[in-house]
Amino acid sequence: MTQVFNEEGRxxxxxxxxxGPLFITGIKTEDKDGYTAIQVGAGKKKEKNINKAQKxxxxxxxxxxxxxxxxxxxxxxxxxxxxxxxxxxxxxxxGISKGKGFQGGVKRHGFSGGRRSHGNKHAERQPGSIGAGGxxxxxxxxxxxxxxxxxRVTVKNLKILNIDKENGLLYISGxxxxxxxxxxxxxxxxxx
Numbered sequence: 001m002t003q004v005f006n007e008e009g010r011x012x013x014x015x016x017x018x019x020g021p022l023f024i025t026g027i028k029t030e031d032k033d034g035y036t037a038i039q040v041g042a043g044k045k046k047e048k049n050i051n052k053a054q055k056x057x058x059x060x061x062x063x064x065x066x067x068x069x070x071x072x073x074x075x076x077x078x079x080x081x082x083x084x085x086x087x088x089x090x091x092x093x094x095g096i097s098k099g100k101g102f103q104g105g106v107k108r109h110g111f112s113g114g115r116r117s118h119g120n121k122h123a124e125r126q127p128g129s130i131g132a133g134g135x136x137x138x139x140x141x142x143x144x145x146x147x148x149x150x151x152r153v154t155v156k157n158l159k160i161l162n163i164d165k166e167n168g169l170l171y172i173s174g175x176x177x178x179x180x181x182x183x184x185x186x187x188x189x190x191x192x
Contacts, residue, residue, distance in 0.1 A: 024039070025063060036071060043060060043183065044061060085163060091160060093154070105144060
């Protein structure tokens with residue numbers, strides 16, 4: 001993270017995203033596919049890691065499909081730049097969160113744990129009861145220790161502070177899910 005100053009001299013915490021160009025790799029239409037969408041590709045893969053099916057589409061690290069109401073003048077091979085965003089726009093960002101490994105209930109779910117003294121022995125961070133005595137089984141979905149992180153996370157209502165079109169950089173207010181180098185999805189915020 002870094003910081004960005006506005007015209008009044010106020011400082012904002014900012015995450016810098018490298019927004020490389022997207023290339024349209026396919027267009028879905030209502031007549032042919034039953035829905036309208038565009039398929040875009042981003043990033044580059046090593047030539048040896050591309051399979052035959054992907055060679056037809058192109059050398060892209062990630063291919064994603066976005067539903068849309070109107071394809072308009074878009075065609076396969078078109079380049080999508082940062083022109084879609086303006087400074088001050090509110091966006092939604094999705095990505096894979098940092099993996100934290102196997103964690104206990106206190107860190108993973110925010111359990112309060114037991115007290116540290118007054119008869120408590122070796123149970124400061126245990127989860128406590130995991131069910132009633134009469135059911136005689138553990139109900140599905142009971143929150144317990146386990147793998148934490150490494151899942152898709154969406155952060156809504158983040159503001160664009162600055163756009164550097166020459167270098168393809170987006171300055172976003174606040175934190176974005178994932179580690180450095182992770183691909184994230186930036187969408188315009190929905191009106192809901």
